[in-house]
Amino acid sequence: MRRLALATCERLPGLAEDDRLALGPFLACGLHAAPEVWSAADVDWRGYDAVLVRSCWDYHHRAEEFRRWIDRLTALSIPLINTAALLQWNMDKRYLGDLEQQGVPIPATHFVAQGENVSLLDACARFAAVHPDVRTVVVKPTVSATAHLTWCTDAPSTRSTTDAESARFAEILRSSGALIQRFVPEVRTDGEWSILFFGGTFSHAVRKRPAAGDFRVQGDHGGSATLETPPGHLVTAARRVLAFVEHPAVYARVDGIEVDGAFQLLELELIEPELFFRLEPLAAERLARAVLAHLPLRDARQ
Numbered sequence: 001m002r003r004l005a006l007a008t009c010e011r012l013p014g015l016a017e018d019d020r021l022a023l024g025p026f027l028a029c030g031l032h033a034a035p036e037v038w039s040a041a042d043v044d045w046r047g048y049d050a051v052l053v054r055s056c057w058d059y060h061h062r063a064e065e066f067r068r069w070i071d072r073l074t075a076l077s078i079p080l081i082n083t084a085a086l087l088q089w090n091m092d093k094r095y096l097g098d099l100e101q102q103g104v105p106i107p108a109t110h111f112v113a114q115g116e117n118v119s120l121l122d123a124c125a126r127f128a129a130v131h132p133d134v135r136t137v138v139v140k141p142t143v144s145a146t147a148h149l150t151w152c153t154d155a156p157s158t159r160s161t162t163d164a165e166s167a168r169f170a171e172i173l174r175s176s177g178a179l180i181q182r183f184v185p186e187v188r189t190d191g192e193w194s195i196l197f198f199g200g201t202f203s204h205a206v207r208k209r210p211a212a213g214d215f216r217v218q219g220d221h222g223g224s225a226t227l228e229t230p231p232g233h234l235v236t237a238a239r240r241v242l243a244f245v246e247h248p249a250v251y252a253r254v255d256g257i258e259v260d261g262a263f264q265l266l267e268l269e270l271i272e273p274e275l276f277f278r279l280e281p282l283a284a285e286r287l288a289r290a291v292l293a294h295l296p297l298r299d300a301r302q
Helices: 023-028 063-075 084-090 095-101 120-130 163-175 232-243 283-294
Strands: 002-008 031-037 050-055 109-112 137-141 151-153 178-182 192-198 201-209 224-227 251-259 262-269
Touching (some): 050 283, 109 120, 120 178, 192 232, 192 283, 201 232, 232 251
Antiparallel strands (some): 137 151, 192 201
16 A cells, blocks of 8 residues: 655645545545645655645745755655656746647736836736737736736736725735736636646646636625536647656646637646546546556655
8 A cells, every 4th residue: 555645735734625525436546645735844744655736825925945945855765746847847847838839829918026116007008018908917826826816917007006906916026926918708608627637647637717806706705616528629728738848747637629610729737637527427437547657666664
């Protein structure tokens, strides 16, 4: 029986409810999986064959501490799933720019560096200079989760940049970079696809829709998710995104939107995405088999 730590956060020491559904299927596949709080000082990580990052939903509030935790496990030769390199890369949404350079379509985006002395109005003006036809944008931190400090605005117009928005933007730049991104209205009308892969193989997909009057699809903001079969060309496009990732991902959630028949990447989730086990009962077993295939042979300390 292989021992697997499921890394979680302090407010969910027993894992998120959806992740708990995986414990039985994991055990049936020969994985004794136990939750461990990633930031706890008393965890013996060397007692596990690997650490699967799951409900670490506070990492964006403690980014430097999370990076140090990754480095510490790497120094101890504790395998991380996904790999340390993938986690470090995926923590900052500037990875979207890396993928765009490889030819992955994303909504028009302008990145602002952490600590840069620029106002929200100036940042939006820079965006508008390149994309004058865009009237509505999404503003968000480059290190963020669950739509934290994320909002939609007509900020290219001086009339719509409020003092509150300017203060929020300054708050973002104190701890993170920021991005100004074209708002994709199809999110409200058609919803956003989350296409999931385990071990590089397509598992299942859900379509997420925001609550009426909102644009955020996360359940924390009233969004909903349903298990649906995506068109084949969307799965192909999502798989193509993963082909540009330097290290193979044991689990990956490719979030995107269909615009004029083509896929646009919104997020590539490789750290702690919700995997929707409650909607697809076979998904946990698929992940367990992908984890087993990834685990190294036991060494002398095991």
